[in-house]
Amino acid sequence: xxxxxxxxxxxxxxxxxxxxxxxxxxxxxxxxxxxxxxxxxxxxxxxxxxxxxxxxxxxxxxxxxxxxxxxxxxxxxxxxxxxxxxxxxxxxxxxxxxxxxxxxxxxxxxxxxxxxxxxxxxxxxxxxxxxxxxxxxxxxxxxxxxxxxxxxxxxxxxxxxxxxxxxxxxxxxxxxxxxxxxxxxxxxxxxxxxxxxxxxxxxxxxxxxxxxxxxxxxxxxxxxxxxxxxxxxxxxxxxxxxxxxxxxxxxxxxxxxxxxxxxxxxxxxxxxxxxxxxxxxxxxxxxxxxxxxxxxxxxxxxxxxxxxxxxxxxxxxxxxxxxxxxxxxxxxxxxxxxxxxxxxxxxxxxxxxxxxxxxxxxxxxxxxxxxxxxxxxxxxxxxxxxxxxxxxxxxxxxxxxxxxxxxxxxxxxxxxxxxxxxxxxxxxxxxxxxxxxxxxx
Amino acid sequence: xxxxxxxxxxxxxxxxxxxxxxxxxxxxxxxxxxxxxxxxxxxxxxxxxxxxxxxxxxxxxxxxxxxxxxxxxxxxxxxxxxxxxxxxxxxxxxxxxxxxxxxxxxxxxxxxxxxxxxxxxxxxxxxxxxxxxxxxxxxxxxxxxxxxxxxxxxxxxxxxxxxxxxxxxxxxxxxxxxxxxxxxxxxxxxxxxxxxxxxxxxxxxxxxxxxxxxxxxxxxxxxxxxxxxxxxxxxxxxxxxxxxxxxxxxxxxxxxxxxxxxxxxxxxxxxxxxxxxxxxxxxxxxxxxxxxxxxxxxxxxxxxxxxxxxxxxxxxxxxxxxxxxxxxxxxxxxxxxxxxxxxxxxxxxxxxxxxxxxxxxxxxxxxxxxxxxxxxxxxxxxxxxxxxxxxxxxxxxxxxxxxxxxxxxxxxxxxxxxxxxxxxxxxxxxxxxxxxxxxxx
Numbered sequence: 001x002x003x004x005x006x007x008x009x010x011x012x013x014x015x016x017x018x019x020x021x022x023x024x025x026x027x028x029x030x031x032x033x034x035x036x037x038x039x040x041x042x043x044x045x046x047x048x049x050x051x052x053x054x055x056x057x058x059x060x061x062x063x064x065x066x067x068x069x070x071x072x073x074x075x076x077x078x079x080x081x082x083x084x085x086x087x088x089x090x091x092x093x094x095x096x097x098x099x100x101x102x103x104x105x106x107x108x109x110x111x112x113x114x115x116x117x118x119x120x121x122x123x124x125x126x127x128x129x130x131x132x133x134x135x136x137x138x139x140x141x142x143x144x145x146x147x148x149x150x151x152x153x154x155x156x157x158x159x160x161x162x163x164x165x166x167x168x169x170x171x172x173x174x175x176x177x178x179x180x181x182x183x184x185x186x187x188x189x190x191x192x193x194x195x196x197x198x199x200x201x202x203x204x205x206x207x208x209x210x211x212x213x214x215x216x217x218x219x220x221x222x223x224x225x226x227x228x229x230x231x232x233x234x235x236x237x238x239x240x241x242x243x244x245x246x247x248x249x250x251x252x253x254x255x256x257x258x259x260x261x262x263x264x265x266x267x268x269x270x271x272x273x274x275x276x277x278x279x280x281x282x283x284x285x286x287x288x289x290x291x292x293x294x295x296x297x298x299x300x301x302x303x304x305x306x307x308x309x310x311x312x313x314x315x316x317x318x319x320x321x322x323x324x325x326x327x328x329x330x331x332x333x334x335x336x337x338x339x340x341x342x343x344x345x346x347x348x349x350x351x352x353x354x355x356x357x358x359x360x361x362x363x364x365x366x367x368x369x370x371x372x373x374x375x376x377x378x379x380x381x382x383x384x385x386x387x388x389x390x391x392x393x394x395x396x397x398x399x400x401x402x403x404x405x406x407x408x409x410x411x412x413x414x415x416x417x418x419x420x421x422x423x424x425x426x427x428x429x430x431x432x433x434x435x436x437x438x439x440x441x
Numbered sequence: 442x443x444x445x446x447x448x449x450x451x452x453x454x455x456x457x458x459x460x461x462x463x464x465x466x467x468x469x470x471x472x473x474x475x476x477x478x479x480x481x482x483x484x485x486x487x488x489x490x491x492x493x494x495x496x497x498x499x500x501x502x503x504x505x506x507x508x509x510x511x512x513x514x515x516x517x518x519x520x521x522x523x524x525x526x527x528x529x530x531x532x533x534x535x536x537x538x539x540x541x542x543x544x545x546x547x548x549x550x551x552x553x554x555x556x557x558x559x560x561x562x563x564x565x566x567x568x569x570x571x572x573x574x575x576x577x578x579x580x581x582x583x584x585x586x587x588x589x590x591x592x593x594x595x596x597x598x599x600x601x602x603x604x605x606x607x608x609x610x611x612x613x614x615x616x617x618x619x620x621x622x623x624x625x626x627x628x629x630x631x632x633x634x635x636x637x638x639x640x641x642x643x644x645x646x647x648x649x650x651x652x653x654x655x656x657x658x659x660x661x662x663x664x665x666x667x668x669x670x671x672x673x674x675x676x677x678x679x680x681x682x683x684x685x686x687x688x689x690x691x692x693x694x695x696x697x698x699x700x701x702x703x704x705x706x707x708x709x710x711x712x713x714x715x716x717x718x719x720x721x722x723x724x725x726x727x728x729x730x731x732x733x734x735x736x737x738x739x740x741x742x743x744x745x746x747x748x749x750x751x752x753x754x755x756x757x758x759x760x761x762x763x764x765x766x767x768x769x770x771x772x773x774x775x776x777x778x779x780x781x782x783x784x785x786x787x788x789x790x791x792x793x794x795x796x797x798x799x800x801x802x803x804x805x806x807x808x809x810x811x812x813x814x815x816x817x818x819x820x821x822x823x824x825x826x827x828x829x830x831x832x833x834x835x836x837x838x839x840x841x842x843x844x845x846x847x848x849x850x851x852x853x854x855x856x857x858x859x860x861x862x863x864x865x866x867x868x869x870x871x872x873x874x875x876x877x878x879x880x881x882x
Binding site: 004007008011034035036037038039040042043044046047167170171172173 | 445448449452475476477478479480481483484485487488608611612613614
């Protein structure tokens with residue numbers, strides 16, 4: 001078998017066999033296939049796509065390339081959740097304790113933030129002592145003991161995907177639906193949960209910009225999951241507007257606590273209830289109505305909040321910091337961003353909002369950037385709100401005064417302010433299950 | 442400027458600017474742009490093509506990447522010819538002395554054979570003493586003195602193309618019309634002739650398989666040439682059947698001599714007359730009718746043959762070897778290939794015929810393979826001929842008995858023998874000039 005022939009075959013649009021996929025991608029992982037041949041193949045895949053069978057084979061091949069987590073020591077059905085990444089997306093911090101409080105085990109592998117999107121691991125690490133680098137044994141113990149654990153992926157989970165992603169990132173071959181699907185699902189298959197809920201974020205603050213592309217991506221991921229014996233479903237959710245009001249690591253932890261105490265923003269609460277219900281349904285806890293009542297009960301009774309405290313304590317974190325939000329590093333600079341005109345906010349370029357929070361120090365420009373956990377944005381006005389000239393649209397937090405001006409300029413450039421109140425967009429566009437798509441208004 | 446953005450721009454189908462082309466391709470030549478980014482760009486070019494303006498910019502950029510031959514010391518118009526490569530294509534050995542004998546200077550840069558196609562340099566080197574590695578000064582002197590010179594390209598002619606071709610060759614990105622056009626024309630622009638005749642070989646024994654693709658390629662190359670102030674035209678010629686009867690280096694030199702003495706195969710003679718006439722017309726020697734009479738005169742008078750002897754002598758070769766063909770290394774094995782059945786040869790897979798001559802030792806599998814100058818094929822029957830079962834279809838020459846069987850099997854598999862006499866195909870399909878295509882029957 002020759003890599004040249006595999007590139008040529010994909011280039012003219014033929015389907016690659018399992019053997020050819022293994023030869024190319026495992027050869028690349030073992031450094032037997034040079035980068036320059038793989039990048040040519042990746043670009044040919046960008047143009048000609050992959051069939052479902054090719055995508056499943058690639059996913060399995062990458063999932064098998066390293067360590068696979070065996071969760072059989074955890075009793076009952078284990079669920080996981082994956083978000084394709086967005087701005088202000090702190091849902092994992094909220095949904096994980098809710099689902100665990102409803103009696104379903106959550107074995108959650110999370111990632112760090114990169115670019116304009118945040119990452120759950122960074123948010124959790126803003127809690128003093130919180131440890132996300134757990135051995136698989138510790139991970140299993142924690143899930144067994146408190147019902148949930150949120151850990152960073154081990155470095156040897158799907159190493160083929162890691163190496164491939166690094167090449168895609170510099171060769172403009174990231175935005176290929178089968179490559180995105182296999183990248184996400186290879187890590188999820190390797191991480192051992194029985195049920196996986198996919199949150200495919202869609203819009204100006206997400207990698208997927210169109211609902212139709214998101215549905216296509218979700219369908220492929222659901223099919224891959226079932227092909228590997230997992231229960232998978234997906235929600236296609238709105239990322240044309242940041243989720244909740246806070247962006248930035250410790251700011252988002254504080255907002256998550258508000259939600260769990262029943263006092264957070266409505267959009268974020270609704271989204272978290274929907275995600276938690278889906279995870280419970282996937283785990284077979286009951287039908288949607290029953291699970292909704294369970295979830296609402298955990299919020300009103302405070303049991304979900306208590307579960308978060310247990311999770312934090314179990315992973316070495318200081319639960320007192322979230323019981324009475326204090327002890328987080330305080331930003332040195334706290335300054336208001338003022339609206340230059342009056343009118344309705346009709347649109348927020350959510351990627352630009354995310355970038356402005358990175359400019360304040362809340363995110364990473366490159367993999368090695370240091371994060372300022374205290375930096376971020378408290379949005380006072382969002383899409384649909386009326387704002388007067390001179391009124392505060394957001395409060396910025398940062399350690400360095402000089403970062404403010406550029407970030408504020410970026411933030412204001414992200415807002416479209418005009419005369420007419422915009423119509424409201426749905427929070428959730430669609431739900432994708434095996435052989436079934438349900439679209440919401 | 443970032444290579445990533447250039448790849449992404451081409452991927453979504455936008456035209457690259459001159460600055461972007463220089464940044465990418467000169468950066469690659471200087472090893473500032475890694476192979477894996479260039480191969481991704483090449484594959485995006487394969488899919489999205491290049492505009493004429495991009496192709497001209499790429500060609501000029503590669504032509505300017507190394508030494509440029511200055512032929513201004515040679516008086517009069519200098520013409521060159523380029524064949525895209527075929528099987529049994531010894532036309533350069535014949536056309537060069539004809540054109541020079543008609544009083545037009547030929548400054549010919551040639552290449553070595555690779556794969557199933559032969560190369561002029563290899564054929565000439567089968568003549569004892571013949572030197573194709575000339576300094577530019579010696580090249581100019583030779584053209585001035587005898588009217589023609591055939592040299593191998595200097596290693597520093599269009600080095601960007603050389604480096605790029607090596608990458609295309611291993612990433613399945615050779616068969617892109619703008620990349621082929623810019624590769625050929627960058628070397629031709631750098632090699633200094635005023636007029637260039639392109640022989641675009643088409644069919645089973647050529648890289649270009651369809652007449653329409655060949656016309657498209659020719660049009661782009663003609664446009665590039667005019668864009669750089671050169672006179673260029675192209676003939677689209679038949680390579681569905683090997684040219685002449687002989688394949689292999691010294692065998693082809695002997696056949697070239699036969700043509701120049703007026704005693705060679707009809708197809709090859711006609712093709713050479715047509716090519717020579719085009720070169721003379723390009724050089725402004727007269728109209729096609731007048732140039733045809735000039736060419737025929739050089740063949741009947743023997744002046745073209747004498748010119749070949751002068752060229753050989755000037756480049757250090759032993760002209761006696763071609764005056765009385767002898768002194769060539771004699772193949773140790775000379776063996777007939779026998780037809781397994783009776784009928785008309787209706788088709789020859791010309792690439793397979795070329796491969797069978799390589800299997801006898803006449804060509805190169807890789808750039809570093811050694812060539813056996815004596816090896817090759819003398820075809821006794823070609824497309825359109827009737828052959829009886831047990832009759833000789835070809836005589837094979839090789840140094841090693843054990844190479845015969847596989848090569849003969851390959852050769853016979855290339856022939857389609859059936860009941861009906863096939864209709865005759867034209868030798869020349871079309872002529873492409875600036876803004877004008879003439880198609881022949």
